[in-house]
Amino acid sequence: MNDKRRVSLIGISALLILFASCAGTNEADLLERARVIHDEVLTVDTHCDTPMRLIRGEYDMGERHESGARGGKIDLPRMKEGGLDAEFFAAFVGQGELTPEGYAAARERADRMIDAVEEMCSRYPELVEKATTPEDAERLENAGKRAAFIGIENGYPIGRDLGLVKHFFDRGVRSITLCHGGDNDICDSATERRNPEDEGLSEFGRAVVEECNRLGVMVDLSHLSERSIYDVLEHSRAPVFASHSSVRALCDHPRNLTDDMLKKLKENGGVIQICLVSSFLKTPEPNPERDKAREELREQYSTSADSEDEGVRDRMRQEYRRILEKHPMERATVKDLVNHIDYVVRLIGVAHVGIGTDFDGGGGIDGCDHVGEMPNITVELLRRGYSKEDIAKIWGGNVMRVLRDVIETAAGTTS
Ligand SMILES: [Zn+2]
Structure with a gap:
């Protein structure tokens, strides 16, 4: 390999390494910039x-x-x-x-x-x-x-x-x-x-x-x-x-x-x-079964959904979680x-x-x-x-x- 060719190969490899490392660190750089901004504002x-x-x-x-x-x-x-x-x-x-x-x-x-x-x-x-x-x-x-x-x-x-x-x-x-x-x-x-x-x-x-x-x-x-x-x-x-x-x-x-x-x-x-x-x-993408289950839950707790009773609120939340486990919703x-x-x-x-x-x-x-x-x-x-x-x-x-x-x-x- 002549010197000229070797130099250009080295140049290309260096560029490739630089490019690869930029792509890799871009996200890390952004997160670091974000953290600095959170410190300053x-x-x-x-x-x-x-x-x-x-x-x-x-x-x-x-x-x-x-x-x-x-x-x-x-x-x-x-x-x-x-x-x-x-x-x-x-x-x-x-x-x-x-x-x-x-x-x-x-x-x-x-x-x-x-x-x-x-x-x-x-x-x-x-x-x-x-x-x-x-x-x-x-x-x-x-x-x-x-x-x-x-x-x-x-x-x-x-x-x-x-x-x-x-x-x-x-x-x-x-x-x-x-x-x-x-x-x-x-x-x-x-x-x-x-x-x-x-x-x-x-x-x-x-x-x-x-x-x-x-x-x-x-x-x-x-x-x-x-x-x-x-x-x-x-x-x-x-x-x-x-x-x-x-x-x-x-x-x-x-x-x-x-x-x-x-x-x-x-x-x-x-x-x-x-x-x-x-x-x-x-x-959320339509899901009639989930909608029906949510509606039933709403009806069931319609008078107590905002109740001061933490026990009732907890039960409602648990039931709601179960509905979402059964019919997951993309977040x-x-x-x-x-x-x-x-x-x-x-x-x-x-x-x-x-x-x-x-x-x-x-x-x-x-x-x-x-x-x-x-x-x-x-x-x-x-x-x-x-x-x-x-x-x-x-x-x-x-x-x-x-x-x-x-x-x-x-x-x-x-x-
Ligand atoms: Zn609110």
């Missing part, structure tokens, strides 16, 4: 139902758990691993009877859940602190601690007593999802089954929105009926958000927002936090999730989208099944060409802007 998840586990008293947030069907999806060690700085912990109350006894039980349960988040903070003061402002979140991020925001999922604990908005505000609540699975005194729900007529926001509901605006509480559109969403968007003086919802155009589910709602949300200055619930991201992936983010970015811009997982409340997809796997979302954003600045907005900048606007609106009201 404020990352916020606007919805989890982990307090449901906390009030049972068996779940230790300081311990690292395994995920899986019965394991928790959020704990402090995995929040750190996943580079998640701030979490909105939901004090979730299922919809019950609209009676004085119902309101009292709901209020007691919401308070108990807030207690549980506070107990977590006092048990692990070196790891996590309660947060109520964007400044708190920034300060805690710089200190290497997690920020625990508190939201209420369902305005039912407010009952018909407007003064309770202030009670919850004083306890640190900074977001209120006005309803949950059924209609309440504030507004109608996207998934009410017994009374399908959509009457939107009630007069009392308008007063609740005004009170949230006056105090500085973010109003949450997730779970609201169409008319309720439009009524809130029309009535709120401050930006609002959807803490865990996705895009109706990509997945036709009543919990998702339509293009028209998204455009109005942009006008309002608000943000939609794309949710990691598989059935909000991707329409959505991180790519499906980022398709929803892309869609919102193209429709109303990168300033109006974020992420709200619904971990421990039904959230979890292939590639991001628990909080420790959050950088995988950032990997997909990088792969699609999002800049660090845009990723910072999506991961927390946008929703913190909304919270800041809400606080400033309130300050303008009271000063």
Whole structure:
């Protein structure tokens, strides 16, 4: 072999090796870039139902758990691993009877859940602190601690007593999802089954929105009926958000927002936090047997699905799991999730989208099944060409802007 030929062969081999190693390390590089970004920007998840586990008293947030069907999806060690700085912990109350006894039980349960988040903070003061402002979140991020925001999922604990908005505000609540699975005194729900007529926001509901605006509480559109969403968007003086919802155009589910709602949300200055619930991201392929079994289960538990009785709720969940084991449903992936983010970015811009997982409340997809796997979302954003600045907005900048606007609106009201 002459020298010239040897040189060119060496050159070609070197190129091949370089090419092969690039292909191999590309994924690793992306993950490394994602981890660096998570270290450098404020990352916020606007919805989890982990307090449901906390009030049972068996779940230790300081311990690292395994995920899986019965394991928790959020704990402090995995929040750190996943580079998640701030979490909105939901004090979730299922919809019950609209009676004085119902309101009292709901209020007691919401308070108990807030207690549980506070107990977590006092048990692990070196790891996590309660947060109520964007400044708190920034300060805690710089200190290497997690920020625990508190939201209420369902305005039912407010009952018909407007003064309770202030009670919850004083306890640190900074977001209120006005309803949950059924209609309440504030507004109608996207998934009410017994009374399908959509009457939107009630007069009392308008007063609740005004009170949230006056105090500085973010109003949450997730779970609201169409008319309720439009009524809130029309009535709120401050930006609002959807803490865990996705895009109706990509997945036709009543919990998702339509293009028209998204455009109005942009006008309002608000943000939609794309949710990691598989059935909000991707329409499952039809399976009549599964649908029938789910419908029967729904009927069977129609009056107790939102029951305060944990035993009943557990039984329902177990039966639902059995149905899914028998008729498996293909889960959505991180790519499906980022398709929803892309869609919102193209429709109303990168300033109006974020992420709200619904971990421990039904959230979890292939590639991001628990909080420790959050950088995988950032990997997909990088792969699609999002800049660090845009990723910072999506991961927390946008929703913190909304919270800041809400606080400033309130300050303008009271000063
Ligand atoms: Zn929810």
